[in-house]
Amino acid sequence: MAATGVGAGCLAPSVRLRADPAARATACVVRARLRRVARGRYVAELSREGPAARPAQQLAPPVVPGFLAPPPPAPAQSPAPTQPPLPDAGVGELAPDLLLEGIAEDSIDTIVVAASEQDSEIMDANDQPLAKVTRSIVFVTGEAAPYAKSGGLGDVCGSLPIALAARGHRVMVVMPRYLNGTSDKNYAKALYTGKHIKIPCFGGSHEVTFFHEYRDNVDWVFVDHPSYHRPGSLYGDNFGAFGDNQFRYTLLCYAACEAPLILELGGYIYGQSCMFVVNDWHASLVPVLLAAKYRPYGVYRDSRSTLVIHNLAHQGVEPASTYPDLGLPPEWYGALEWVFPEWARRHALDKGEAVNFLKGAVVTADRIVTVSQGYSWEVTTAEGGQGLNELLSSRKSVLNGIVNGIDINDWNPTTDKCLPHHYSVDDLSGKAKCKAELQRELGLPVREDVPLIGFIGRLDYQKGIDLIKMAIPDLMREDVQFVMLGSGDPVFEGWMRSTESSYKDKFRGWVGFSVPVSHRITAGCDILLMPSRFEPCGLNQLYAMQYGTVPVVHGTGGLRDTVETFNPFGAKGEEGTGWAFSPLTVEKMLWALRTAISTFREHKPSWEGLMKRGMTKDHTWDHAAEQYEQIFEWAFVDQPYVM
Numbered sequence: 001m002a003a004t005g006v007g008a009g010c011l012a013p014s015v016r017l018r019a020d021p022a023a024r025a026t027a028c029v030v031r032a033r034l035r036r037v038a039r040g041r042y043v044a045e046l047s048r049e050g051p052a053a054r055p056a057q058q059l060a061p062p063v064v065p066g067f068l069a070p071p072p073p074a075p076a077q078s079p080a081p082t083q084p085p086l087p088d089a090g091v092g093e094l095a096p097d098l099l100l101e102g103i104a105e106d107s108i109d110t111i112v113v114a115a116s117e118q119d120s121e122i123m124d125a126n127d128q129p130l131a132k133v134t135r136s137i138v139f140v141t142g143e144a145a146p147y148a149k150s151g152g153l154g155d156v157c158g159s160l161p162i163a164l165a166a167r168g169h170r171v172m173v174v175m176p177r178y179l180n181g182t183s184d185k186n187y188a189k190a191l192y193t194g195k196h197i198k199i200p201c202f203g204g205s206h207e208v209t210f211f212h213e214y215r216d217n218v219d220w221v222f223v224d225h226p227s228y229h230r231p232g233s234l235y236g237d238n239f240g241a242f243g244d245n246q247f248r249y250t251l252l253c254y255a256a257c258e259a260p261l262i263l264e265l266g267g268y269i270y271g272q273s274c275m276f277v278v279n280d281w282h283a284s285l286v287p288v289l290l291a292a293k294y295r296p297y298g299v300y301r302d303s304r305s306t307l308v309i310h311n312l313a314h315q316g317v318e319p320a321s322t323y324p325d326l327g328l329p330p331e332w333y334g335a336l337e338w339v340f341p342e343w344a345r346r347h348a349l350d351k352g353e354a355v356n357f358l359k360g361a362v363v364t365a366d367r368i369v370t371v372s373q374g375y376s377w378e379v380t381t382a383e384g385g386q387g388l389n390e391l392l393s394s395r396k397s398v399l400n401g402i403v404n405g406i407d408i409n410d411w412n413p414t415t416d417k418c419l420p421h422h423y424s425v426d427d428l429s430g431k432a433k434c435k436a437e438l439q440r441e442l443g444l445p446v447r448e449d450v451p452l453i454g455f456i457g458r459l460d461y462q463k464g465i466d467l468i469k470m471a472i473p474d475l476m477r478e479d480v481q482f483v484m485l486g487s488g489d490p491v492f493e494g495w496m497r498s499t500e501s502s503y504k505d506k507f508r509g510w511v512g513f514s515v516p517v518s519h520r521i522t523a524g525c526d527i528l529l530m531p532s533r534f535e536p537c538g539l540n541q542l543y544a545m546q547y548g549t550v551p552v553v554h555g556t557g558g559l560r561d562t563v564e565t566f567n568p569f570g571a572k573g574e575e576g577t578g579w580a581f582s583p584l585t586v587e588k589m590l591w592a593l594r595t596a597i598s599t600f601r602e603h604k605p606s607w608e609g610l611m612k613r614g615m616t617k618d619h620t621w622d623h624a625a626e627q628y629e630q631i632f633e634w635a636f637v638d639q640p641y642v643m
């Protein structure tokens with residue numbers, strides 16, 4: 001039995017058959033024409049074509065229950081021999097998932113689902129179309145919240161798929177099943193699919209299995225292998241990055257290529273016409289595998305891939321001698337080939353030859369997206385391109401920037417479960433209470449009049465921690481409070497601890513990774529500081545604005561795109577949502593902070609305006625999801641970049 005889609009907005013992947021063993025097997029074709037009758041409700045007009053000799057009375061009448069309409073009693077259980085044959089018979093209301101009951105599965109050769117473009121649209125609350133064309137989308141990622149998160153990549157891959165699924169797409173996310181003793185409970189609802197494959201790489205055949213959870217209309221697929229079960233964080237432990245990360249993410253990429261072909265999720269596989277969305281270096285082997293190992297055999301010729309760059313600083317680079325381990329044909333070496341400049345080589349005999357996963361995706365993916373427009377330009381410059389600028393420039397015609405959204409269910413001051421008090425743009429009193437609670441929790445003097453400045457993030461060169469370190473002695477001379485939450489570089493962790501003991505009434509350094517604490521800091525602070533050296537998008541400034549906390553940021557990448565510097569003399573009165581300073585120097589940062597502090601102290605109405613403008617900005621994923629759809633459509637208009 002085959003299911004084919006006809007017409008724009010092919011719905012075939014979601015057609016489901018419920019076979020009735022009582023029905024007689026007779027070859028036929030069922031045509032199901034979907035007509036949209038209301039938002040989310042469809043009528044299927046069924047007609048059956050089959051051999052002229054087909055005895056009509058041997059077939060049970062169709063029952064077409066929808067998700068929304070309660071299923072009618074199942075006449076299939078007692079087929080009435082006098083029932084007329086099908087022609088245009090079964091009509092019922094149903095969601096886009098078409099369920100045919102009472103027809104023997106093996107009695108049907110083909111289901112043709114025809115829906116005009118208009119009919120197949122999923123409508124929004126105002127009955128306006130969301131997605132024009134629905135697709136099968138496969139996200140491949142090293143992390144996705146709430147299962148596993150080490151930073152912004154996890155946030156994005158935990159919420160963008162849900163936003164796309166809400167627009168009518170069929171979405172799968174493929175990521176490792178990390179079991180490390182602390183996050184195991186996050187995978188509790190994921191069930192073993194019974195599917196396992198053997199992956200030929202690294203000198204052996206490695207068995208991986210698949211687990212699955214269906215949540216928020218998304219198929220969350222977890223690849224299981226012993227190398228994902230170990231203490232520490234996702235990518236390393238106290239001794240640094242895991243030495244076998246290249247192996248672990250090679251397995252992920254192979255598994256992600258197989259998943260749409262073998263996993264029957266909701267009864268049906270995703271098939272060969274997918275959009276693979278590969279995130280950062282962990283997933284970057286996917287487009288290379290599609291080109292080198294599938295398309296030459298006629299598989300995935302109708303699929304496309306989009307590389308999403310969240311952070312160019314991590315590229316998955318290993319010695320060239322590891323290439324044979326990857327299981328790729330020798331002639332594909334050039335796609336991953338990477339030669340370090342002489343200054344970056346370790347000794348005179350080092351030829352600097354390496355393989356670079358991210359580079360592999362840059363030269364094979366159909367489209368490339370960075371997580372802000374500003375960053376999409378920066379990656380083409382020598383300063384921001386981390387060595388890939390020339391290659392990325394050569395692909396400028398398919399390079400776009402889309403600013404991330406945020407998960408409004410998770411980050412919403414009116415409902416946030418991590419907060420002791422709630423508030424909204426109309427009633428900010430809860431924010432003052434959150435501030436007092438935070439000061440109490442941190443053991444700082446509880447004072448409403450003192451500006452409380454926060455920092456949340458990885459303690460990493462990228463985040464400009466060294467600038468904060470240099471500025472602290474000056475800043476601590478002011479009447480301010482400062483709280484930092486972060487983990488990473490042990491040198492900075494030690495510095496945070498010692499600074500806390502030097503400025504007991506003013507500074508708190510919380511070393512560690514705690515999502516609830518990050519929510520409480522975002523809500524309780526007045527100012528959020530982000531002096532990032534580079535920032536592809538940045539999420540904390542978006543969370544801050546959503547919570548009425550005014551961001552002071554270095555004007556780079558996504559920070560420049562999202563934070564508008566305060567202007568008291570704008571054309572329509574006061575404008576702006578924070579301060580974006582540039583260039584990145586301690587003096588400039590202190591100047592921006594002092595301007596913010598004096599506005600907080602001396603211009604209360606202006607401060608409230610800043611808070612409210614930030615809170616009323618649209619930070620939802622809807623707009624970004626629509627832009628991703630556009631990129632996918634462009635990709636499908638073109639032939640695959642590498643056949």
Ligand SMILES: Nc1ncnc2c1ncn2[C@@H]1O[C@H](COP(=O)(O)OP(=O)(O)O[C@H]2O[C@H](CO)[C@@H](O)[C@H](O)[C@H]2O)[C@@H](O)[C@H]1O
Pocket residue numbers: 150151152153155156310311371404456457458485486487512513514515518535536537538539540558
């Ligand atoms: N100690 C801690 N405790 C609790 N939570 C913590 C934490 N440290 C960080 N976080 C959380 O991790 C996330 C960090 O996201 P960012 O976007 O700011 O940076 P990151 O560099 O990880 O992401 C990369 O990918 C994202 C997504 O595309 C880009 O926005 C970004 O610019 C790019 O560098 C936020 O949700 C933050 O609250």
